[in-house]
Amino acid sequence: MPLIDLDGVSHHYGALRALHEVTFSVEPGAIGLIGQNGAGKSTLLKILLGLMQPTQGTGTVLGFDIRRQSRPLRSRIGFMPEAESLIPGVRGVDLVALAGELSGMPRRQALRRAHEVLSHLELDEARYRRCEDYSIGMKQRLKLAAALVHDPELLLLDEPTAGLDPAGREAMLRLLRAIATRHGKSLLLSTHLLGDIDRVCQQVIIVDRGSILGVGRIEDLCQQRAGRYRLRWSGEPEAFLAGLKTDGATVTMSASGDQAQVDVPDHWTTRQLFERSLSAEIVLHEVIPEEEDLQQVYRRLVLK
Amino acid sequence: MSVVDSNLPAQQTFSVMRTVRACVFLFRLTLWRQIASRQTLVNFGLTTLCALIVAAWSHRGHRTAMGFSDYMLLPTFIGFLMPIFAISYGSSTIGGEREDQSLIYLLVTPIPRAAIYLTKAIAVGVLVALWSGGALTLLCWLAGEPGQKLLLVYLPASLLGGLMYASVFLLLGAMFRHGTILSLAYWFFLEVLLLQMPGTVKRITVSYYIHCMLYDAGSSFKLGPRNDADREMFAGISGDSAAIVLVFSILGLMTLGSYAFSKREYTELG
Amino acid sequence: MPSTLEHAGYRPWTGQLRSPWWSVLAIVRVALSLIMRRWLFWVLLGLGLLNFLYHFSFIYLKATLVVQNREFARFLDGFKLTGTGDAYLTFMHVQAGIAALLLAFAGSMLIGSDSQHGGMIFYLSRSMDRRHYIIGKLLSIAAVVSLITTVPALILYIEYGVLSSSFDYFLQNWRIGVGIVGFGLVLATVQSLLLFAVAVWVPRTVPLAMTWLGIFVLLTALGRALREMAGERRWLLLALWEDMLRMGHWAFGSLPTDRTPTGTETVLVLLGVCAVSLALIVYRVRAVEVVR
Numbered sequence: 001m002p003l004i005d006l007d008g009v010s011h012h013y014g015a016l017r018a019l020h021e022v023t024f025s026v027e028p029g030a031i032g033l034i035g036q037n038g039a040g041k042s043t044l045l046k047i048l049l050g051l052m053q054p055t056q057g058t059g060t061v062l063g064f065d066i067r068r069q070s071r072p073l074r075s076r077i078g079f080m081p082e083a084e085s086l087i088p089g090v091r092g093v094d095l096v097a098l099a100g101e102l103s104g105m106p107r108r109q110a111l112r113r114a115h116e117v118l119s120h121l122e123l124d125e126a127r128y129r130r131c132e133d134y135s136i137g138m139k140q141r142l143k144l145a146a147a148l149v150h151d152p153e154l155l156l157l158d159e160p161t162a163g164l165d166p167a168g169r170e171a172m173l174r175l176l177r178a179i180a181t182r183h184g185k186s187l188l189l190s191t192h193l194l195g196d197i198d199r200v201c202q203q204v205i206i207v208d209r210g211s212i213l214g215v216g217r218i219e220d221l222c223q224q225r226a227g228r229y230r231l232r233w234s235g236e237p238e239a240f241l242a243g244l245k246t247d248g249a250t251v252t253m254s255a256s257g258d259q260a261q262v263d264v265p266d267h268w269t270t271r272q273l274f275e276r277s278l279s280a281e282i283v284l285h286e287v288i289p290e291e292e293d294l295q296q297v298y299r300r301l302v303l304k
Numbered sequence: 305m306s307v308v309d310s311n312l313p314a315q316q317t318f319s320v321m322r323t324v325r326a327c328v329f330l331f332r333l334t335l336w337r338q339i340a341s342r343q344t345l346v347n348f349g350l351t352t353l354c355a356l357i358v359a360a361w362s363h364r365g366h367r368t369a370m371g372f373s374d375y376m377l378l379p380t381f382i383g384f385l386m387p388i389f390a391i392s393y394g395s396s397t398i399g400g401e402r403e404d405q406s407l408i409y410l411l412v413t414p415i416p417r418a419a420i421y422l423t424k425a426i427a428v429g430v431l432v433a434l435w436s437g438g439a440l441t442l443l444c445w446l447a448g449e450p451g452q453k454l455l456l457v458y459l460p461a462s463l464l465g466g467l468m469y470a471s472v473f474l475l476l477g478a479m480f481r482h483g484t485i486l487s488l489a490y491w492f493f494l495e496v497l498l499l500q501m502p503g504t505v506k507r508i509t510v511s512y513y514i515h516c517m518l519y520d521a522g523s524s525f526k527l528g529p530r531n532d533a534d535r536e537m538f539a540g541i542s543g544d545s546a547a548i549v550l551v552f553s554i555l556g557l558m559t560l561g562s563y564a565f566s567k568r569e570y571t572e573l574g
Numbered sequence: 575m576p577s578t579l580e581h582a583g584y585r586p587w588t589g590q591l592r593s594p595w596w597s598v599l600a601i602v603r604v605a606l607s608l609i610m611r612r613w614l615f616w617v618l619l620g621l622g623l624l625n626f627l628y629h630f631s632f633i634y635l636k637a638t639l640v641v642q643n644r645e646f647a648r649f650l651d652g653f654k655l656t657g658t659g660d661a662y663l664t665f666m667h668v669q670a671g672i673a674a675l676l677l678a679f680a681g682s683m684l685i686g687s688d689s690q691h692g693g694m695i696f697y698l699s700r701s702m703d704r705r706h707y708i709i710g711k712l713l714s715i716a717a718v719v720s721l722i723t724t725v726p727a728l729i730l731y732i733e734y735g736v737l738s739s740s741f742d743y744f745l746q747n748w749r750i751g752v753g754i755v756g757f758g759l760v761l762a763t764v765q766s767l768l769l770f771a772v773a774v775w776v777p778r779t780v781p782l783a784m785t786w787l788g789i790f791v792l793l794t795a796l797g798r799a800l801r802e803m804a805g806e807r808r809w810l811l812l813a814l815w816e817d818m819l820r821m822g823h824w825a826f827g828s829l830p831t832d833r834t835p836t837g838t839e840t841v842l843v844l845l846g847v848c849a850v851s852l853a854l855i856v857y858r859v860r861a862v863e864v865v866r
Contacts, residue, residue: 049699051698051699070703071594071701071702071703072701074699074700074701074702075591075700075701077699079695079699081692081695081696081699083691083692083695084691084692085691085692085693085695085696086691086693086696087604087608087687087688087691087693087696088683088687088691089608089611089612089683090604090607090608094604094607098600098604099696099700101596101597101600102597102600102601102696102697102700102701102702103591103597103700103701104591104592104593104594104596104597104700104701105587105589105591105592106589106592106596107600109587109589113587116585120584146696150587150591151586151587151588178584179584182584183584183586342776342778342781343780343781343784345781346776346781346784346785346788347784349785349788350784350785350788350792353788353792353793353796354792354795356796356799357792357795357796357799358799360796360799360800360802360803361799361802361803363803364802364803379795380792380795384787384788384791384792388784388788391780391784392780392781392784395780396778396780400778400780403778482614484779484780485614485679485779486614487780488678488679488779488780488783489614489617489679492675493617
């Protein structure tokens with residue numbers, strides 16, 4: 001069963017189109033949601049949480065219909081919002097216990113579980129402090145504790161590393177990776193930081209101007225750029241390179257003169273490269289398909 | 305050496321000018337932020353309600369200046385509207401910025417803290433004076449002849465009273481973390497309750513001095529306590545003395561506020 | 575921060591989740607605990623407590639003195655402090671004033687901060703919907719009002735009855751019990767809906783307190799002025815505070831039937847106010863504003 005399965009989901013705020021015909025399906029695991037400001041990430045999160053009905057389309061999250069089963073759906077989801085979303089005057093442990101109770105846990109179990117989760121997240125010494133007195137890093141962990149308290153299957157995390165210093169960010173990412181890998185929780189990590197997704201997630205959803213530009217495993221998205229090769233040869237390359245250009249390839253020479261990056265047309269295979277080298281009488285030592293990293297994929301899809 | 309000496313006064317002059325310009329900018333910014341706030345909308349709504357009350361009152365048959373003062377201006381304007389104007393702007397000017405965590409942007413500027421406080425105090429004073437004067441004029445105009453008679457009687461006391469309230473609330477907002485709630489508590493408990501008490505305890509309230517000024521200035525319209533018992537209960541002082549007390553209190557509160565604002569460490573701002 | 579989750583061991587939770595209606599109780603409990611933690615609110619609660627203790631002592635004193643000298647009963651009844659419906663009505667009315675003042679201060683903390691600090695996300699992202707949130711918050715305010723007005727009045731009623739020579743007091747004065755509960759319900763319902771509606775639109779402390787007090791103080795003055803102008807007593811219906819008091823008289827059975835505004839007119843006005851307040855609340859508490 002897919003973790004999230006959306007079919008033609010659109011949403012409009014009056015004349016403003018926030019999401020347009022969003023269709024995708026992702027498997028359980030750690031998933032990154034990336035896009036620029038105003039891309040539609042927050043609207044997508046609201047719809048996935050069942051807080052908002054899409055104008056069009058339908059879908060399921062954890063097998064629950066986002067239109068008709070929003071409440072049981074939210075009982076299986078933990079949400080960590082970007083906004084502060086804490087209640088001033090309430091102590092950390094009471095806030096997390098309240099989060100548990102609001103999720104349907106009995107009072108006593110919610111309180112016990114709040115102590116456990118706060119200990120796990122190293123907030124045990126600060127648990128009796130009022131939450132407005134917490135530092136930014138502690139507030140982020142407190143929000144994570146409130147999202148985790150009822151042991152949800154899926155965590156929706158909106159900018160979980162916002163405002164954290166490098167050490168705090170590193171720790172938060174390690175924690176999220178552990179939640180995903182060791183404890184079998186699925187994560188949907190919405191962020192502007194590609195590095196965060198690279199560190200934690202196996203899958204990514206790239207959203208821009210309300211449309212999905214790419215969905216899938218990060219390695220798969222990177223391999224979609226297989227039409228780029230790095231070549232190294234010996235011999236005189238002029239005839240070889242001229243032949244490639246005639247066939248429609250783009251060649252970028254290295255400074256050493258015995259290597260080049262070649263972007264070949266879509267229908268090409270490596271066989272044509274070898275045939276060209278044979279006819280130009282050069283020896284190809286390396287033909288390495290060049291893989292993109294996530295940053296390059298993002299640049300290609302969004303910032304093109 | 306001589307170069308440095310000759311440059312020093314010029315640098316100082318430049319620095320003072322920059323500070324003055326920064327304060328003028330801060331004054332305009334404070335005015336604009338307060339005018340564009342939700343408090344202005346609420347003030348507008350409450351003034352409209354008061355105007356409706358006075359308009360309804362003005363249709364009655366027998367209208368006197370004394371009646372207008374006793375049944376309209378004292379309870380609705382002096383007792384409610386004027387402190388509301390002061391509390392809405394006074395407590396939110398610094399207290400509101402503390403709540404929003406935006407005070408830090410002012411504190412990190414090179415403007416001396418005392419100058420920041422005084423600039424904000426003047427901006428609040430201007431706003432409160434404009435609202436008090438404007439609302440009083442409107443109410444007096446709506447009341448017809450009795451209102452026209454009382455406008456000049458009420459105006460000095462209203463302006464001084466409004467400024468005094470604003471100074472108190474600004475100070476509370478600057479000194480205490482929950483200055484807004486303290487301001488409201490001060491108004492309800494000290495101002496409203498103590499004024500009704502016998503003896504000299506009411507002299508710590510602002511409204512006592514406002515009433516003294518009003519009764520003195522409006523003696524020709526028979527404003528003030530009706531009989532000897534009420535007069536003894538109120539134990540008033542002369543209008544001039546009350547005005548002097550208010551003026552010096554405003555100056556004292558502004559000085560105290562500037563000093564407190566300069567020295568206070570706002571730890572909650574991070 | 576090392577990866578403590580790995581070291582400490584994350585334990586799954588396997589319990590059974592309950593109906594979201596239980597979360598309403600959690601919201602009420604947290605709201606009450608927030609009020610109890612502020613010293614300023616204790617000043618107001620103390621004021622109410624003082625009034626209650628004064629009446630409590632007076633009933634005890636009366637019961638003791640009457641046993642020794644029956645003449646005291648007639649003398650003490652002259653104070654109209656205890657025993658009658660009017661006495662409980664007056665007591666609750668004073669207490670309601672204290673509750674209104676407390677709500678003016680606490681409204682921003684109970685309701686307004688959810689709109690300001692993103693607290694609404696905290697609630698609505700759980701397995702409850704806005705119905706539960708709205709009802710939870712309304713019950714929180716109603717609980718504050720009831721704790722200051724209805725509960726002490728009921729205690730005084732029971733005290734007066736059990737300090738009488740027989741339980742006949744309860745049988746003869748059942749209407750007082752009904753009146754206390756009825757007036758308490760009116761106070762709690764109207765004040766909770768009205769405060770919630772004001773606080774979701776004007777969440778900050780000062781504007782909220784200004785609006786809240788303005789509604790009661792200025793509408794009363796406006797109603798009286800309009801009545802004098804038009805000679806029509808129905809204008810008094812504008813005074814919401816007086817309307818609630820009139821409903822109190824109605825509940826205690828002491829409302830004159832031949833006098834406008836009548837009980838029915840007052841009920842209609844208060845129902846209208848409650849309906850408008852509810853519409854304002856429902857319009858404002860929406861998921862659209864939850865995730866910015």
